[in-house]
Amino acid sequence: MNPQPVAMITGAAGGIGGETAVRFAEQGYDCVLLALPSEDLSPVTSRIQDTGRQFLICTGDLSDLEYARSAVEQCMSAWGRIDVLVNNAAWREITTMRNIELTSWEKTLRVCLTAPAFLARWCAAQMEPRGQGVIINVSSIQSQMAAGISPAYVAAKGALDSLTYELATLYGPSGIRVLSVNPGAIDTAMGQDIAVDQQETATKIRQASEDMIPLRRWAHPREIARSIVMLAGNDASYLTGTSVTIDGGWKQQCSPYSVKH
Numbered sequence: 001m002n003p004q005p006v007a008m009i010t011g012a013a014g015g016i017g018g019e020t021a022v023r024f025a026e027q028g029y030d031c032v033l034l035a036l037p038s039e040d041l042s043p044v045t046s047r048i049q050d051t052g053r054q055f056l057i058c059t060g061d062l063s064d065l066e067y068a069r070s071a072v073e074q075c076m077s078a079w080g081r082i083d084v085l086v087n088n089a090a091w092r093e094i095t096t097m098r099n100i101e102l103t104s105w106e107k108t109l110r111v112c113l114t115a116p117a118f119l120a121r122w123c124a125a126q127m128e129p130r131g132q133g134v135i136i137n138v139s140s141i142q143s144q145m146a147a148g149i150s151p152a153y154v155a156a157k158g159a160l161d162s163l164t165y166e167l168a169t170l171y172g173p174s175g176i177r178v179l180s181v182n183p184g185a186i187d188t189a190m191g192q193d194i195a196v197d198q199q200e201t202a203t204k205i206r207q208a209s210e211d212m213i214p215l216r217r218w219a220h221p222r223e224i225a226r227s228i229v230m231l232a233g234n235d236a237s238y239l240t241g242t243s244v245t246i247d248g249g250w251k252q253q254c255s256p257y258s259v260k261h
């Protein structure tokens with residue numbers, strides 16, 4: 001068995017997933033990086049190499065559960081252990097319930113809910129005999145806040161939170177903790193994709209959101225990564241079956257007066 005702990009991260013080529021993989025490596029974990037075949041992982045892998053830790057790359061599309069299963073198998077045959085699973089990958093189409101195609105709806109649920117559920121099941125099966133493990137589902141504050149522009153995505157994230165509580169109940173007696181993290185506005189490809197074709201409009205939307213966030217800025221993905229790795233560690237040993245909102249205070253404030261402070 002690998003002497004180092006092993007973290008498996010989906011959507012690891014960049015954004016929150018890339019920063020999470022690098023942070024795990026900095027903390028002494030070897031990393032299994034799941035990414036789409038089209039993605040360039042070298043910016044992440046070169047930073048992992050700098051830490052002296054190892055990585056394993058498994059590319060594929062998480063709509064395909066056989067790919068997800070094979071990633072778990074590859075990890076087990078290479079290293080014989082999985083200590084942490086971070087279900088981070090997500091796919092979102094900006095659209096409305098009036099217009100969404102069934103294919104888009106089904107793809108979103110497969111990537112954002114079904115793949116995380118089955119990855120959790122297959123990883124937990126490897127964690128249970130060792131009596132320890134952590135599963136972190138990257139959800140969103142949109143699981144509880146609506147914008148009317150991504151119906152399948154928000155439905156999947158809401159269900160992912162519910163799944164977190166279900167899995168924490170099932171696997172807690174086996175020593176496995178299960179958590180959701182719910183980021184707010186994060187400066188990544190997905191955060192910036194607000195489907196407006198004019199830069200001026202995008203800038204206005206961003207400014208409006210920053211005015212509503214008590215910390216008055218979007219987060220760097222590194223800030224979410226650090227929280228994820230902290231939650232996976234022993235300092236969070238009694239934390240399970242809950243959602244941790246990481247949003248600069250956005251969700252809790254709803255007063256129009258707050259923009260004046």
Ligand code: NAD
Binds near residue numbers: 011142
């Ligand atoms: P991102 O676009 O950088 O990352 C999303 C990742 O998902 C990409 O690496 C992409 O390759 C992967 N992915 C998409 N479809 C896939 C598929 N079919 N198979 C395999 N991988 C696939 O954006 P991000 O902001 O880093 O997103 C990471 C997580 O954070 C997501 O779960 C997202 O819902 C969540 N989140 C982001 C924000 C934000 O503002 N950026 C806010 C709340 C929640």
